[in-house]
Amino acid sequence: MTAALSFIFGLPLAFKLVLLIGVILTPLSIYYCARKFEFNKIKSSLIMLLGFAIFFLPEKIISDLWIGGGTFYSTFNVGVVANALAIPFFFFYLGRLNESFKKKKYVFTSIIFSLIVLTHVFTAAAAGIFLVSFMIVKLRKKEDLAFFLRHILLSFLLLSFWLLPFIYKIGYASKAFIQFPVTQLTIASILLGCALVLIIIYKKTAKKILPIISFFFIISILYLSGNIFHLRIHIFRFVFFILLVIPFLLFKLVNKKIVYYSIFLLCIIVIFFNWNTFQAEFTEDIAVPDFG
Numbered sequence: 001m002t003a004a005l006s007f008i009f010g011l012p013l014a015f016k017l018v019l020l021i022g023v024i025l026t027p028l029s030i031y032y033c034a035r036k037f038e039f040n041k042i043k044s045s046l047i048m049l050l051g052f053a054i055f056f057l058p059e060k061i062i063s064d065l066w067i068g069g070g071t072f073y074s075t076f077n078v079g080v081v082a083n084a085l086a087i088p089f090f091f092f093y094l095g096r097l098n099e100s101f102k103k104k105k106y107v108f109t110s111i112i113f114s115l116i117v118l119t120h121v122f123t124a125a126a127a128g129i130f131l132v133s134f135m136i137v138k139l140r141k142k143e144d145l146a147f148f149l150r151h152i153l154l155s156f157l158l159l160s161f162w163l164l165p166f167i168y169k170i171g172y173a174s175k176a177f178i179q180f181p182v183t184q185l186t187i188a189s190i191l192l193g194c195a196l197v198l199i200i201i202y203k204k205t206a207k208k209i210l211p212i213i214s215f216f217f218i219i220s221i222l223y224l225s226g227n228i229f230h231l232r233i234h235i236f237r238f239v240f241f242i243l244l245v246i247p248f249l250l251f252k253l254v255n256k257k258i259v260y261y262s263i264f265l266l267c268i269i270v271i272f273f274n275w276n277t278f279q280a281e282f283t284e285d286i287a288v289p290d291f292g
Helices: 002-009 011-036 041-054 059-065 072-078 081-103 107-119 121-138 142-168 184-202 207-225 235-250 257-277
Strands: none
Touching: 002 011, 011 041, 011 081, 011 235, 041 235, 041 257, 059 072, 059 184, 072 081, 081 107, 081 121, 081 207, 107 121, 107 142, 121 142, 121 207, 121 235, 184 207, 184 235, 207 235
């Protein structure tokens, strides 16, 4: 998209426009996802606001949680732009998959999944884990199996021009293991999510968000087992997805207006005090000599 727009606006402006579109779509995608999982408009708006506030976490908390991408600090101060652009696609995919499964329509869902893969590989891994989580919960009949197989096959065909060379050349990829600390704040976040899930199950209100609950447990287990089994991927990146799931769990339980107002105020405070802490710093242009 950046390359296409660069023919009209020039590369610097095209890049900024694409990044701006990604930032704008981020809260909208969270709202869309919440609505497709049958949250009402008020709860969906609060899930959107709380989820969006997580993107504004300050550097200190990001360091304590060992978040490796996705936040606005990572986007603007570090430059992990592809990760940021893939997040809206991720939430659009979650919501679309839940809706398309009911109608057994898979074409647009497969297109969104393909866009995630082409934008950012690790976000694609998270989307793939959600697909597996969704299948674990929803796969019951032959029609369900047919839907998933068609979705996966079409996604593979759409991605074949990129995926086949990637698989063929995978031996050249770096597979270094990165030791990371499992911090107290991260453990607290996972325990909070587990507590919310237990209360949701106790109150028998888990049915509509079972895929999200399944996804939460799978990525939490993968994260906690990363150091044990020396998984050769950036497993610490799952922390951000764990945090983004918590608003969905929280608002499956919360029904009191005083809590709504408190969370709304908290989110506004977090965003207000952190929005101007991001600094996009660019290196100077490099003079390339003419060898012709």
